[in-house]
Amino acid sequence: MTAIVIGASSGVGRALSVVLAQAGQPLLLVASDARDLAPLCSDLHLRFGVQAKGLAIDLAGNPDPGARVIEALKDMPAASTLLLPAGMSRSDDDGSLGAAAIGQLLAINLHAPLAIAHALLPSLVESRGVIVGFGSIAGARGRSRNVVYAAAKRGLETYFESLRHRYPPARLRVQFHRLGFVSSNLTYGKKLPLPVATAEAVANDVVGRLRAGSFDRYTPRWWSLVALLVRCMPWFVFRRIKE
16 A cells, blocks of 8 residues: 655655665655656665655645645555655744745645645545654744744644544554654754754654554654753743754
8 A cells, every 4th residue: 555755855754765665665755846756766666666656746835735645646556654754944933934934834834734634534544544743842842943833843743633532543543753853954064962863763763663553752752851851941941042
């Protein structure tokens, strides 16, 4: 059955695509640029012999990305796995963004994942499959950086909590990973206060737990202690932290 990866061309999404292909999973890979998807699909097909189809969607500009995904699945095996690692952040997301930039961040980080999930839920429930969302340590507590991004990720957490409330694991496994720092073009060259996980390590962890039940966890797990510390920190201390 088909696994769908939204945001497949880079970072965790690309690493997930490789790990799933190694397991022999037919893939529908979704990203914004067909020029990134075509060589990735060809590479996965040649290396692992899997069916890998690419679908280019502008998540920020398409009002109904779920319909595009459903259309692309017509000539593929039924969907059983939906992974939603797509995301976007901006260095100037400090409360001063204009309406267009706010809309772009909300579209990519919240609207598109929800719209695609809603469109695929009937198929995923029918196959007793799994839906996987990806949050961020940025959503642990609001601060003066990543203002809109963190709000969108917090909203995505609530949505996945609602799915876990609605569907028992026997009907649909609902899994949510709150990610810490992950190696990507966003973290490259930056001096970060805590270790950075590789996208490959995250992908192996996520795929290794696809057959588990429903859960909400930090990945890597030790980030749960960091989040607890952040949430419990007195406000007068927390508001002094800028990085």
